[in-house]
Amino acid sequence: xxxxxxxxxxxxxxxxxxxxxxxxxxxxxxxxxxxxxxxxxxxxxxxxxxxxxxxxxxxxxxxxxxxxxxxxxxxxxxxxxxxxxxxxxxxxxxxxxxxxxxxxxxxxxxxxxxxxxxxxxxxxxxxxxxxxxxxxxxxxxxxxxxxxxxxxxxxxxxxxxxxxxxxxxxxxxxxxxxxxxxxxxxxxxxxxxxxxxxxxxxxxxxxxxxxxxxxxxxxxxxxxxxxxxxxxxxxxxxxxxxxxxxxxxxxxxxxxxxxxxxxxxxxxxxxxxxxxxxxxxxxxxxxxxxxxxxxxxxxxxxxxxxxxxxxxxxxxxxxxxxxxxxxxxxxxxxxxxxxxxxxxx
Amino acid sequence: xxxxxxxxxxxxxxxxxxxxxxxxxxxxxxxxxxxxxxxxxxxxxxxxxxxxxxxxxxxxxxxxxxxxxxxxxxxxxxxxxxxxxxxxxxxxxxxxxxxxxxxxxxxxxxxxxxxxxxxxxxxxxxxxxxxxxxxxxxxxxxxxxxxxxxxxxxxxxxxxxxxxxxxxxxxxxxxxxxxxxxxxxxxxxxxxxxxxxxxxxxxxxxxxxxxxxxxxxxxxxxxxxxxxxxxxxxxxxxxxxxxxxxxxxxxxxxxxxxxxxxxxxxxxxxxxxxxxxxxxxxxxxxxxxxx
Numbered sequence: 001x002x003x004x005x006x007x008x009x010x011x012x013x014x015x016x017x018x019x020x021x022x023x024x025x026x027x028x029x030x031x032x033x034x035x036x037x038x039x040x041x042x043x044x045x046x047x048x049x050x051x052x053x054x055x056x057x058x059x060x061x062x063x064x065x066x067x068x069x070x071x072x073x074x075x076x077x078x079x080x081x082x083x084x085x086x087x088x089x090x091x092x093x094x095x096x097x098x099x100x101x102x103x104x105x106x107x108x109x110x111x112x113x114x115x116x117x118x119x120x121x122x123x124x125x126x127x128x129x130x131x132x133x134x135x136x137x138x139x140x141x142x143x144x145x146x147x148x149x150x151x152x153x154x155x156x157x158x159x160x161x162x163x164x165x166x167x168x169x170x171x172x173x174x175x176x177x178x179x180x181x182x183x184x185x186x187x188x189x190x191x192x193x194x195x196x197x198x199x200x201x202x203x204x205x206x207x208x209x210x211x212x213x214x215x216x217x218x219x220x221x222x223x224x225x226x227x228x229x230x231x232x233x234x235x236x237x238x239x240x241x242x243x244x245x246x247x248x249x250x251x252x253x254x255x256x257x258x259x260x261x262x263x264x265x266x267x268x269x270x271x272x273x274x275x276x277x278x279x280x281x282x283x284x285x286x287x288x289x290x291x292x293x294x295x296x297x298x299x300x301x302x303x304x305x306x307x308x309x310x311x312x313x314x315x316x317x318x319x320x321x322x323x324x325x326x327x328x329x330x331x332x333x334x335x336x337x338x339x340x341x342x343x344x345x
Numbered sequence: 346x347x348x349x350x351x352x353x354x355x356x357x358x359x360x361x362x363x364x365x366x367x368x369x370x371x372x373x374x375x376x377x378x379x380x381x382x383x384x385x386x387x388x389x390x391x392x393x394x395x396x397x398x399x400x401x402x403x404x405x406x407x408x409x410x411x412x413x414x415x416x417x418x419x420x421x422x423x424x425x426x427x428x429x430x431x432x433x434x435x436x437x438x439x440x441x442x443x444x445x446x447x448x449x450x451x452x453x454x455x456x457x458x459x460x461x462x463x464x465x466x467x468x469x470x471x472x473x474x475x476x477x478x479x480x481x482x483x484x485x486x487x488x489x490x491x492x493x494x495x496x497x498x499x500x501x502x503x504x505x506x507x508x509x510x511x512x513x514x515x516x517x518x519x520x521x522x523x524x525x526x527x528x529x530x531x532x533x534x535x536x537x538x539x540x541x542x543x544x545x546x547x548x549x550x551x552x553x554x555x556x557x558x559x560x561x562x563x564x565x566x567x568x569x570x571x572x573x574x575x576x577x578x579x580x581x582x583x584x585x586x587x588x589x590x591x592x593x594x595x596x597x598x599x600x601x602x603x604x605x606x607x608x609x610x611x612x613x614x615x616x617x618x619x620x621x622x623x624x625x626x627x628x629x630x631x632x633x634x635x636x
Contacts, residue, residue, distance in 0.1 A: 014439070021436045024429065025450050027508065032453065034476060035465045050476040101360035108353035125373050143370055151365075176360075179368055181565055183617055185590045186610040189597045190371030190378075218367030221360050250352045279458035281572040282590070286598065300460040300576050310468055317461040324456040331456075332449045 035321070038314035039064055046310045064315035074298050076319060083278060083295040086209065090216035091274040095266060097217075098224025099232075101176075103254055105169045105225070106232040107240070112172065115162030120154035140197035173229065180222040184282050191215060192286040207288045215283050220273045227272070231265030232258065271331050275324055295320045379607035386601045398608035407584055408609070411592040412616065417499065418588065419567035422506040427560055429507065430514025435548070437515070438522040451512045459509065463576035466505045467492070470577075495585030498578045502586060505573055510566075514559055521555035522548070557628050564624065568617055589613050 037054055038046065045051055045058030054060045068076045104110075127146030131137045137145065195205040205211035235258060243253050259266065281296040288294065302316045379398055383391040402408050433451075454462070469477050470491035478488060492498045525548065533543050571590035574580060580587035580595070587595075593613065597606035 017436045017439065021433055024433055024511075028450055028454060028512070030476075031462070031465050031469060031508070034469060035461075038468065046474065050474065050479045052476075097359040097363065100356040104353050104356035108356070109349055110353070110357070121369070124369060125376070128373055129377065139374070143374065147366065147370070172357075176364065179364055181617060181621060182368065183569055183590065183610065183613045185569075185571070185593045186375060186614055187367065187371045189593065189606055189610060190375040191367070192598075193378075193603065194370055194374055214363070215367060218363045221364050225360065250350050251355070254356070275456045279456075279460075281458070281460055281575070282594075285594075296458050296460045296572070299458065299464065300572070302464065310474075313464055313468065317464045320458045320461045324458070325453060328452045328456045329449055332452045 032321075035314045035317055038310050039318045041311045041314075043309075043311065064311040067312065068315050068319065074301065075293075076298065076316070079293055079295055079298045080319060082292050086212055086216065086292070086294060087274050087277045089209075090213045090220065090277045091270050093213070094217045094220035094224050094273050095228075095270045098221045099228045099259075099262075099266060099269070100254070101221075102225045102228035103232050103258060105173055106229055110169050110172055111158075112167045113158050113162045114164040114167055116154045116158040117167070118164075119157050120150050123150035123153055138197060138200070140194060140201060143194065144198075173225065176222050176225045178222075179219075184219070187215075187219075188282050188286045191283075195287065205287075207290065207292050209292060212284070212287050212292055212294075215287060216277045216280065219280075219283070220276055223276070224269055224273060227269045228262075228265060231262045231269075235261050268331065271327055275327060278320075278324060375607035375610055378603055379611050381604040383604040384600075384602050391604070394604070398604050399612065402605070402608055402612060407587070407592065408612075410584055411587050411589045414499070414586060415568055415570065415588040415590075418503055418506065418570060419564055422503045422510070423560060423563045423567055425503075425507050426511045426514050426563060427556070430511045430559075431518050431552075431556070433511070433515045434518035434522055435544075437519055451515050453512070454509045455512045457509070459572040460576050462505060462509055463573045466501065466508075466573075467577055470501050492578055493582055495582055498582065498586045502570075502574055502577055505577065506567065506570070509573075510563060514563065517555060517559045518552065521552055525551055553631060557631075561621070561624060565617065565621060568620070589616075 037052065037060075040054060040060035040062070041051070041058055042061050042063065051058045124146050127149055128139075128142045131142035131145050132139055135142075192206070195211050198205050205214075239257055239261075240253050243257060248256075278294075279296060280294075281300065284294045284297050288297065299316050299320045302313050378391075380393060380395050381391040382389075382394045382397065469475050472478055472488045472491055472493070475491075477491070481487070481489065490497050491501050529547055529551075530543065533547060538546065569590055570588050571594065574586055574588050574591055575594075578586045580591050584592075589609075590613075593606055593609045596602050596609060
């Protein structure tokens with residue numbers, strides 16, 4: 001924690017640098033200021049050219065928000081609830097099972113044979129093709145059958161002395177994180193087709209709470225595991241060792257000692273995940289159509305429906321933005337500067 | 346110390362199962378579909394065409410255009426994000442007055458929904474009623490075709506990307522700067538090294554591993570860009586700003602050309618992998634030298 005790097009500079013150049021940072025902050029702040037004031041404008045306040053200062057340039061009104069609440073421009077209230085429900089549950093589930101996996105990767109030793117992984121992939125692929133093409137199952141049924149078979153065989157195969165490298169905890173972590181590299185369009189499109197086929201088997205996943213949440217949990221897990229691993233690694237192991245001497249079972253060590261000690265990290269991870277789910281657009285676009293539509297979809301739709309009704313567009317954007325603004329305030333308060341650093345190493 | 350306790354399976358399996366299910370299902374599904382000629386509208390029964398879809402795609406100018414557009418956006422946006430972000434981080438680290446005030450402001454943009462940001466950008470870039478137009482009019486540059494000319498539109502999208510994601514770079518670089526050891530700088534001070542020399546001789550090399558990671562994350566994320574473009578231009582004018590994800594969306598969700606779209610998403614996956622591996626291979630010698 002020191003102010004190096006610029007120590008050799010004169011006061012004059014320090015002022016110049018301060019001015020540069022200030023300029024960047026103004027650039028950052030202006031669009032936010034603009035959307036806030038525009039949301040309170042009346043139609044004449046918009047079409048008459050840009051206006052900036054409420055009460056001086058234009059008379060502010062609450063009408064855009066009243067319109068929003070009354071659902072004149074789409075079911076905003078309902079959609080807001082959807083976003084909240086899906087966001088909170090996906091973030092909570094992802095943080096919970098992600099933290100568990102991260103803890104396991106820090107404290108327990110895992111060995112996965114590369115051969116077993118290969119067997120899993122080949123069996124899943126081959127089984128799917130076999131069931132679908134030769135045995136007359138539908139595509140969804142074939143996948144659902146092939147997956148557990150491949151999984152069970154792979155787990156058994158992992159105990160056999162297969163040739164090839166043995167993968168450890170670092171490799172499992174890498175596998176988790178590498179899921180993040182996947183272009184989501186690959187998953188989104190295939191998931192849409194798969195969900196609709198499962199829907200034909202009688203289990204509705206498209207435009208449903210379960211389908212959307214499941215997909216968000218899966219896509220948040222890599223970040224959660226990545227972030228939480230660093231928090232857990234920072235916890236001194238002596239406390240846990242002391243508990244182990246007393247024969248406290250592992251799950252009680254985790255719940256009773258580790259979780260309370262890393263509460264800050266869990267909370268930060270939860271909020272980051274929540275922000276990710278709240279803002280997510282692509283999956284919601286594919287996987288919902290009306291009942292479980294989330295805010296980004298509705299907000300994006302405002303654009304084409306209402307060309308220049310800026311007051312309405314701004315109010316809509318503001319509804320999507322404000323919860324995250326509040327969260328940014330909370331997050332920055334608990335953001336010790338080292339929070340994200342460990343994660344990128 | 347690593348423990349070995351059967352309960353470890355209870356800890357790790359829920360996460361592994363969810364990720365495995367959601368990643369392996371679509372992978373197998375789209376891999377097999379990409380070898381089929383399969384459309385829903387008009388409905389024709391699937392037919393195996395092997396690499397037919399891939400060949401068609403590689404000969405399709407629109408595909409190459411999408412690759413070029415995405416690459417342009419990603420590389421220009423990320424390099425500018427890095428330069429601006431690193432500079433701001435350096436300045437904040439040097440205890441510029443009012444540093445704490447900037448923290449929240451800096452955190453904000455990256456937490457906001459890209460679709461909402463894009464909507465705001467549309468208003469600001471409006472050629473007649475927008476504030477940017479008013480500002481530029483003062484310099485005699487009225488009514489520029491911000492979103493209706495291909496090059497301008499690309500520039501505007503890049504500007505929005507920079508606006509939204511530079512804070513991420515600032516945050517990461519700032520965290521990195523604060524771990525640098527102080528004694529090296531004290532030694533440099535004794536040698537009368539200028540601030541400029543200190544930066545290139547000490548700060549930049551020591552920040553290289555973090556820089557590499559930050560740029561890598563941003564590059565991969567930028568390649569997925571869709572929502573910003575979707576709202577700001579919809580890929581237009583024409584297909585001038587169409588990115589890979591948007592192209593896949595149009596083909597898959599508008600035309601329901603399943604085999605083709607699956608092949609497209611696989612080519613996308615391959616492209617991302619090639620970029621990632623090349624990037625890491627190019628950087629590895631530099632990173633290892635420092636260790």
